[in-house]
Amino acid sequence: MSHTPTPTIPERAIQGDLAGQRRSAPRRPTLWPILALREACQIKQVDYEETPEFVALRGAVVTCGQTAIISVSSSLKDDEKRLTLAHELGHIALGHIRGVPAPYLWEGQDAPLSLTQDKDREREADIWAAHLLVEPEVYAENLQHVQEFEQDSTRAAVQAMRQTARQVRLPVRIIKLWLKTRDCPFEETPTTWLRAPSAWSQHERK
């Protein structure tokens, strides 16, 4: 009589996860690696540059007429540059920089300057970035996996968020934001906006 092995329940992994000790979760190729985002920027006619001049700033977006330039601090890690770039693109896509007297946004590390004091817009740009970068199927797979050994739905969601964050290389807060806003996507999804083969200035804000 053959013995069917019981599926291994990664107890230690679970505990490690909860304690925040497991840092080397498998990473998978992401939908929008920074190079793909930069290529998309070219199509949107958004210039991207990395600057060593930003110390306390993560990034900024400046527009003038048809020109848009996103500057990102060169001291950031690649994953942070990617998120910052996506966030700045969100400001452009959402029309935050239209009709603003000083058409630029600076992103501070902690204390935002200028227009970033508009918390609603900051959150909106973060949500836009989250919906661009978080892959729903990654979260769904993780949740399904976690639910095999975690009955409590809140704890399962937290676990799945942490797993997803590591895999798609984003902070947990972005995954959380995505999850919270899952049912209220934008009229035009961020991916649709970014893939549309037209310059950013050709999009009319609805």
Ligand SMILES: [Zn+2]
């Ligand atoms: Zn911003």
